[in-house]
Amino acid sequence: xxxxxxxxxxxxxxxxxxxxxxxxxxxxxxxxxxxxxxxxxxxxxxxxxxxxxxxxxxxxxxxxxxxxxxxxxxxxxxxxxxxxxxxxxxxxxxxxxxxxxxxxxxxxxxxxxxxxxxxxxxxxxxxxxxxxxxxxxxxxxxxxxxxxxxxxxxxxxxxxxxxxxxxxxxxxxxxxxxxxxxxxxxxxxxxxxxxxxxxxxxxxxxxxxxxxxxxxxxxxxxxxxxxxxxxxxxxxxxxxxxxxxxxxxxxxxxxxxxxxxxxxxxxxxxxxxxxxxxxxxxxxxxxxxxxxxxxxxxxxxxxxxxxxxxxxxxxxxxxxxxxxxxxxxxxxxxxxxxxxxxxxxxxxxxxxxxxxxxxxxxxxxxxxxxxxxxxxxxxxxxxxxxxxxxxxxxxxxxxxxxxxxxxxxxxxxxxxxxxx
Amino acid sequence: xxxxxxxxxxxxxxxxxxxxxxxxxxxxxxxxxxxxxxxxxxxxxxxxxxxxxxxxxxxxxxxxxxxxxxxxxxxxxxxxxxxxxxxxxxxxxxxxxxxxxxxxxxxxxxxxxxxxxxxxxxxxxxxxxxxxxxxxxxxxxxxxxxxxxxxxxxxxxxxxxxxxxxxxxxxxxxxxxxxxxxxxxxxxxxxxxxxxxxxxxxxxxxxxxxxxxxxxxxxxxxxxxxxxxxxxxxxxxxxxxxxxxxxxxxxxxxxxxxxxxxxxxxxxxxxxxxxxxxxxxxxxxxxxxxxxxxxxxxxxxxxxxxxxxxxxxxxxxxxxxxxxxxxxxxxxxxxxxxxxxxxxxxxxxxxxxxxxxxxxxxxxxxxxxxxxxxxxxxxxxxxxxxxxxxxxxxxxxxxxxxxxxxxxxxxxxxxxxxxx
Numbered sequence: 009x010x011x012x013x014x015x016x017x018x019x020x021x022x023x024x025x026x027x028x029x030x031x032x033x034x035x036x037x038x039x040x041x042x043x044x045x046x047x048x049x050x051x052x053x054x055x056x057x058x059x060x061x062x063x064x065x066x067x068x069x070x071x072x073x074x075x076x077x078x079x080x081x082x083x084x085x086x087x088x089x090x091x092x093x094x095x096x097x098x099x100x101x102x103x104x105x106x107x108x109x110x111x112x113x114x115x116x117x118x119x120x121x122x123x124x125x126x127x128x129x130x131x132x133x134x135x136x137x138x139x140x141x142x143x144x145x146x147x148x149x150x151x152x153x154x155x156x157x158x159x160x161x162x163x164x165x166x167x168x169x170x171x172x173x174x175x176x177x178x179x180x181x182x183x184x185x186x187x188x189x190x191x192x193x194x195x196x197x198x199x200x201x202x203x204x205x206x207x208x209x210x211x212x213x214x215x216x217x218x219x220x221x222x223x224x225x226x227x228x229x230x231x232x233x234x235x236x237x238x239x240x241x242x243x244x245x246x247x248x249x250x251x252x253x254x255x256x257x258x259x260x261x262x263x264x265x266x267x268x269x270x271x272x273x274x275x276x277x278x279x280x281x282x283x284x285x286x287x288x289x290x291x292x293x294x295x296x297x298x299x300x301x302x303x304x305x306x307x308x309x310x311x312x313x314x315x316x317x318x319x320x321x322x323x324x325x326x327x328x329x330x331x332x333x334x335x336x337x338x339x340x341x342x343x344x345x346x347x348x349x350x351x352x353x354x355x356x357x358x359x360x361x362x363x364x365x366x367x368x369x370x371x372x373x374x375x376x377x378x379x380x381x382x383x384x385x386x387x388x389x390x391x392x393x394x395x396x397x398x399x400x401x402x403x404x405x406x407x408x409x410x411x412x413x414x415x416x417x418x419x420x421x422x423x424x425x426x427x428x
Numbered sequence: 429x430x431x432x433x434x435x436x437x438x439x440x441x442x443x444x445x446x447x448x449x450x451x452x453x454x455x456x457x458x459x460x461x462x463x464x465x466x467x468x469x470x471x472x473x474x475x476x477x478x479x480x481x482x483x484x485x486x487x488x489x490x491x492x493x494x495x496x497x498x499x500x501x502x503x504x505x506x507x508x509x510x511x512x513x514x515x516x517x518x519x520x521x522x523x524x525x526x527x528x529x530x531x532x533x534x535x536x537x538x539x540x541x542x543x544x545x546x547x548x549x550x551x552x553x554x555x556x557x558x559x560x561x562x563x564x565x566x567x568x569x570x571x572x573x574x575x576x577x578x579x580x581x582x583x584x585x586x587x588x589x590x591x592x593x594x595x596x597x598x599x600x601x602x603x604x605x606x607x608x609x610x611x612x613x614x615x616x617x618x619x620x621x622x623x624x625x626x627x628x629x630x631x632x633x634x635x636x637x638x639x640x641x642x643x644x645x646x647x648x649x650x651x652x653x654x655x656x657x658x659x660x661x662x663x664x665x666x667x668x669x670x671x672x673x674x675x676x677x678x679x680x681x682x683x684x685x686x687x688x689x690x691x692x693x694x695x696x697x698x699x700x701x702x703x704x705x706x707x708x709x710x711x712x713x714x715x716x717x718x719x720x721x722x723x724x725x726x727x728x729x730x731x732x733x734x735x736x737x738x739x740x741x742x743x744x745x746x747x748x749x750x751x752x753x754x755x756x757x758x759x760x761x762x763x764x765x766x767x768x769x770x771x772x773x774x775x776x777x778x779x780x781x782x783x784x785x786x787x788x789x790x791x792x793x794x795x796x797x798x799x800x801x802x803x804x805x806x807x808x809x810x811x812x813x814x815x816x817x818x819x820x821x822x823x824x825x826x827x828x829x830x831x832x833x834x835x836x837x838x839x840x841x842x843x844x845x846x847x848x
Contacts, residue, residue: 027459039447295715302714
């Protein structure tokens with residue numbers, strides 16, 4: 009039996025180190041490699057600097073069987089991944105004719121003038137392999153240096169993912185790198201803290217090997233992820249069933265199932281169980297509350313819809329907020345929020361409705377400064393409530409926070425007014 | 429004048445290396461440090477393994493003036509950050525009494541039993557500093573080892589950010605680490621490729637130092653980010669004005685301003701310039717289209733609102749989709765999409781309206797399998813159009829793609845029917 013292969017992921021780009029974009033490529037690659045049973049032990053992020061890239065590559069060469077590098081393969085001067093890799097491999101770059109023709113055809117077909125730097129994208133490692141990219145210009149590159157296999161991929165997520173699925177993974181199979189797969193299962197718990205659940209399971213956790221047992225604290229819940237490494241799903245299921253049984257024999261009263269109890273899910277489940285429906289009326293959140301609810305499978309069991317009333321005309325003419333309220337108190341006011349919740353509930357014939365109005369832009373509205381948000385909830389039986397929030401951040405941070413706080417306020421309202 | 433300080437960020441957690449969560453902490457910290465004028469040259473991501481953590485810490489110590497470590501400070505057995513750091517520093521851990529009291533009080537107040545492993549969160553480095561965390565349990569830790577200053581922060585984003593803003597940055601000032609700040613400005617271009625714009629500016633880019641000039645290809649546009657390092661905003665503005673002038677003297681005809689021309693922005697601007705309004709009617713996207721539009725400042729100049737009609741009742745009773753259409757063709761059909769667009773446009777009294785209906789869940793609806801989406805657009809003058817999309821992915825991936833594709837289809841419709 010061969011030893012298990014270790015994988016390292018290197019993300020290249022000064023824009024990453026300046027925090028301009030999230031490194032979602034690294035997350036995606038990590039999950040992909042883990043699922044294939046490879047151990048990702050290290051990730052590095054390095055800027056567009058030839059010396060630092062070389063140092064990072066050298067380190068990866070010394071400790072990993074497989075290295076995936078994303079970014080820095082483009083046409084511009086600060087794309088230095090190829091050069092730094094040549095510094096390590098001691099090889100030359102040569103023009104890949106297939107890629108070169110593709111690039112030339114691209115410019116010719118569009119009647120555009122191809123600038124000299126575009127030729128760079130066709131450069132590949134002498135003695136390496138070129139992975140054609142059917143969804144973009146820059147191909148993937150593969151090179152084996154000593155015992156380590158290197159893959160270089162473009163940083164554009166759609167192109168990177170396509171090459172991994174269609175070229176890199178088949179290449180890994182052909183190299184016999186993939187023997188196992190990982191099979192994961194999540195157990196979710198509520199009403200018990202991460203440290204308490206660990207305390208209950210400490211002996212299992214300490215002697216874990218296959219499956220692994222990883223507790224992870226979430227927003228009001230704890231997830232335990234069980235991961236089995238196995239050659240078949242059947243074998244993995246046996247291993248997972250056995251450890252799941254041992255865990256649940258100790259903490260089953262807190263178990264809520266294989267999906268975490270998100271706020272959205274708790275709202276939907278509690279209302280569904282009581283045969284109640286709900287709707288929303290959104291100004292500042294602009295549909296984000298509805299979208300969050302709909303992101304949860306089974307939302308239609310309780311959620312009917314939302315009116316995104318971004319203008320006063322929609323508030324007045326469709327939601328039926330009285331014009332007197334809009335004129336006297338303004339659209340950003342407790343009075344308007346209450347009316348939006350009440351009127352939208354009646355309009356949509358729901359049992360409950362929640363409304364959002366507030367200021368997310370830089371300018372004050374109705375005397376309220378940016379970050380002021382009113383959240384109101386109306387229900388058939390209970391009295392209407394309204395909370396005023398004072399949030400800090402940029403436009404979309406305020407919209408996100410308002411939505412999250414609204415979900416919490418709504419769940420608490422349901423717990424108080426419709427106890428199980 | 430002191431030399432510039434280099435900063436390294438180390439993210440700890442096996443969940444990161446398994447790709448279970450995006451490392452948004454690293455992005456946030458990178459941007460924060462860059463804005464403070466610190467050079468972030470390296471980021472590492474390491475799992476919960478004491479030996480590999482120690483190796484990563486040793487490497488950071490050898491090359492960075494300032495190291496920020498997030499994660500691995502919790503109460504459980506796999507929280508090993510403190511231990512690995514002690515291996516490097518050669519110091520001991522001691523209980524911080526203030527934190528210990530806080531943890532004890534937390535459990536006492538809730539009438540809960542405190543398990544032994546919770547004491548771990550109160551452990552700090554002997555000879556180091558403890559940064560109180562006012563929004564959570566685990567404090568931040570600071571330790572100077574030789575010339576390198578180390579900060580250890582909890583992995584929970586809200587707590588990490590609070591400690592950085594309230595404790596870490598003041599500490600950096602007190603150590604005289606912060607001399608400059610970075611001031612950035614973005615120039616956005618459309619109708620010119622990244623390689624062509626670089627070709628036009630190659631001499632400026634090659635001799636860049638302060639400000640730096642970084643081209644970045646986006647979704648249909650190119651952004652050039654200019655970043656000046658300076659002791660005052662006035663000085664930075666002078667530097668930025670000068671380089672901006674040189675750049676625009678060459679490629680001004682492609683310049684669209686300081687914000688990228690996102691699809692949302694182009695839609696809003698084109699309609700605003702023609703005094704046209706638009707609305708939406710969303711089933712499968714559940715408010716996501718509206719939310720994307722509202723994420724753009726100035727959305728209210730053209731966008732009126734959206735009806736999230738998640739049930740057939742809302743489609744029929746509020747949007748006024750004829751019951752015959754719902755009964756004969758089903759809610760997921762070209763006929764329903766067309767009716768949703770037309771009826772919502774009339775209801776909201778808009779010039780244009782776009783609708784979305786489709787299947788995102790696992791089960792087929794109206795004979796359509798998951799990933800089938802109908803997008804329709806209705807306008808006062810033009811004829812109604814409908815496109816059928818076949819998308820691949822999980823529930824929320826399909827919803828995201830449908831929204832993105834809808835934005836593109838809508839913009840093309842506007843370009844064709846309302847040319848500038």
